[in-house]
Amino acid sequence: MIKFEQVSKTYPGGFQALNNVSFHLERGEMAFLTGHSGAGKSTLLKLISMMERPTAGRVLINGHDLKRINARQIPYARRDIGMIFQDHRLLMDKTVLDNVALPLLIEGYSMQEARKRVQASLEKVGLGDKLRHYPMMLSGGEQQRVGIARAVVNKPPLLLADEPTGNLDPKLSMEIIRLFEEFNRVGVSVLIATHDLGLIARLRYRTLTLRDGRMINDGLQES
Amino acid sequence: MSLLFRSRQQGAKQVKISGFRRFVMFWVHNVQQAVASLGELARYPMASLMTMAVLGLSLTLPATLYVVVKNTEAIGADWQHASEITLFLRKNLSQQEVSTFHKRLSLSNDIERVRWIDKNEALQEFREESGFGEALDALSNNPLPDVLLVTPVANKRGTAQAQQLAQQMRNEREVEQVRLDLDWLQRLEALLNLVRDGLLALAALLCIAVVLIVGNTIRLNINSKRDEIMVMKLVGATDGYIQRPFLYTGVWYGFVGGLIAWLATAVMILWISGAVTDISELYESQFSLVGLTFNEMLVLWLLAIGLGLLGSYIAVRKHVRTIEPQ
Numbered sequence: 001m002i003k004f005e006q007v008s009k010t011y012p013g014g015f016q017a018l019n020n021v022s023f024h025l026e027r028g029e030m031a032f033l034t035g036h037s038g039a040g041k042s043t044l045l046k047l048i049s050m051m052e053r054p055t056a057g058r059v060l061i062n063g064h065d066l067k068r069i070n071a072r073q074i075p076y077a078r079r080d081i082g083m084i085f086q087d088h089r090l091l092m093d094k095t096v097l098d099n100v101a102l103p104l105l106i107e108g109y110s111m112q113e114a115r116k117r118v119q120a121s122l123e124k125v126g127l128g129d130k131l132r133h134y135p136m137m138l139s140g141g142e143q144q145r146v147g148i149a150r151a152v153v154n155k156p157p158l159l160l161a162d163e164p165t166g167n168l169d170p171k172l173s174m175e176i177i178r179l180f181e182e183f184n185r186v187g188v189s190v191l192i193a194t195h196d197l198g199l200i201a202r203l204r205y206r207t208l209t210l211r212d213g214r215m216i217n218d219g220l221q222e223s
Numbered sequence: 224m225s226l227l228f229r230s231r232q233q234g235a236k237q238v239k240i241s242g243f244r245r246f247v248m249f250w251v252h253n254v255q256q257a258v259a260s261l262g263e264l265a266r267y268p269m270a271s272l273m274t275m276a277v278l279g280l281s282l283t284l285p286a287t288l289y290v291v292v293k294n295t296e297a298i299g300a301d302w303q304h305a306s307e308i309t310l311f312l313r314k315n316l317s318q319q320e321v322s323t324f325h326k327r328l329s330l331s332n333d334i335e336r337v338r339w340i341d342k343n344e345a346l347q348e349f350r351e352e353s354g355f356g357e358a359l360d361a362l363s364n365n366p367l368p369d370v371l372l373v374t375p376v377a378n379k380r381g382t383a384q385a386q387q388l389a390q391q392m393r394n395e396r397e398v399e400q401v402r403l404d405l406d407w408l409q410r411l412e413a414l415l416n417l418v419r420d421g422l423l424a425l426a427a428l429l430c431i432a433v434v435l436i437v438g439n440t441i442r443l444n445i446n447s448k449r450d451e452i453m454v455m456k457l458v459g460a461t462d463g464y465i466q467r468p469f470l471y472t473g474v475w476y477g478f479v480g481g482l483i484a485w486l487a488t489a490v491m492i493l494w495i496s497g498a499v500t501d502i503s504e505l506y507e508s509q510f511s512l513v514g515l516t517f518n519e520m521l522v523l524w525l526l527a528i529g530l531g532l533l534g535s536y537i538a539v540r541k542h543v544r545t546i547e548p549q
Contacts, residue, residue: 051547080228083457
């Protein structure tokens, strides 16, 4: 599903965020990506979501080389990737309904059609009754779940999460991870970047580890 | 429409929207976004109105000037039709020769009518009316020439045609001197040309100013929505989708700005029409200022909308693309 072939990323100014990283995440697989702050987790996710381009090497999604996707096509490619952020990036002046419906409206749905899917998506994350609320009125965990509902509302085959549990207590964190597991069960590939090692330890998923831009463990070599 | 997962669009549960529906939805979304943009503007009524007022008032000046030029042209056109050519004939012509010349001119296709002022009759008249009778008696011969007043046919009365006709007359053997009272008309025309050119230059400058003002306002608008634009880009919005509300904002600026321009132009014309009436009364003529016609108002409105759209287009082209998610 996601394949990195000797990928390096050097930012203007000379900082090398990723150094010769290779790995392959299979279709329908769920994995953690871990490492210290600045180890390159965010950069790796940005390469997948095409917010950054690799300096060297190839990134492939579903066999498609991302180098071949030009600037005009990026929006269309991003519709296949559900993205979740630590700061959830909701639009604070829009209702939960409008926030979650955004990816659908962009794809050309009418609001009536979108509403059904939004409802279903919010039910899945347990917020079916919060349609009319504004993000400000929700707790941190609920805001994060709205972010997840937005990421999955158009049923992307791939989910990326950047520190989705960063601001949450362990119980809420586990609830969020259980949500990802549910999506994974219906065939969605999931990659979660986190430095919450306690969380990873409690779950037995493949774990990719980065240190100073190098992949020191891709979760396959041992055990 | 999936790029990375070609099979995705065929999936039973996946996106299934027909082309026709997409087309309809495209327009529905456009209307929705237009209304949403208007709502957005209504949230900051003072700021929005100020931009609209700048746009409208900028267009008022050229519009008012245009009305003035238009009316002056109308007056000029009225007077132009009264052009008459005065021919002073040689003094040594006999009565017979003058009569022949008179007849010859009358037969010309270019001339509607010729009035002959006989030099003897003129002298008689002058003697009676001027009070110089005795002084004239001292002269041995009549100092006045025969005069022919030539009125050209309707389509030869324009400045250029009348001048051409006068030139022809000047070449006639019998004619001593030709007078065509066009000088002041030409001056008026030259003056009008000057005002018209100035008007165009002024209008162009103000239009550029309007585009820059709208562009700058939209740029600030875009910057204040940086985060929202980033989020939209992250969930797969195309630049076109993101730009549209801003373009509609520009259109609304022009829409309302155009209405303000109408109103302000009407007030301006009302204001100066008082002065115009005073002048025309002094000249004992019946003249009233003609305001903007329906078509001209429409053009003004479309111009305002076009400028608003252009300003916002320049801004979004430059700035939406540069905002990339971090």
